[in-house]
Amino acid sequence: MSVTLYVCTTCRAEGDPPEGPRAGARLHTALAEAFTGEAVRVEPVECLSVCKRPCTVAVASPGRWTYVYGDLDPANAAAILRDGLPRYAATPDGIVPWRERPEAFRKGVVARIPPFPA
């Protein structure tokens, strides 16, 4: 699947240690490991402007809607995305039927953007 997963590495979460890596950076590390060798490109990004709902990712793919998700926890986000991204990639337009979406996608959706014009 040709999916790009943008991960905000600047997201801070409550309880982040002042000197340790931020929650967003920890999320990026977890996702880069989870998708090693797979057809998901994990891209670190400085700020997706969803600072009030850390942690945040955006899922994009040619010809498909882009989805932005917030409220992700670095501790379990990899499992959620390993479940949700193949469902996304299996659709022609990126729109997964509501009941097939991971709950974290239903509750955490921040915005969606139509497919980029070809």
Add this chain to the structure above:
Amino acid sequence: MSVTLYVCTTCRAEGDPPEGPRAGARLHTALAEAFTGEAVRVEPVECLSVCKRPCTVAVASPGRWTYVYGDLDPANAAAILRDGLPRYAATPDGIVPWRERPEAFRKGVVARIPPFPA
């Protein structure tokens, strides 16, 4: 400028008349009129998944970051976007310096997404 302005036509606002057009539809009408004949493509969209912050638009352009804005009022959004979109189009990457952004863009930003890979 080759800018696409996606306008959510399904956004409801408090005080929308039950039988009249929704705030999102009114916003789309206002923006389509405001940008008639200009190099901004105004596209109606069914739901940008920002239902808690009506009204909502997304601004996209090849090679530039996509921005999603909420909290727009159909009564004055056209003026705001006529101010803000040329500033966006004048940048190489879509990132307008903070102090040059319309206040409604600063406060209303919902998310931003990196430029689509070429």
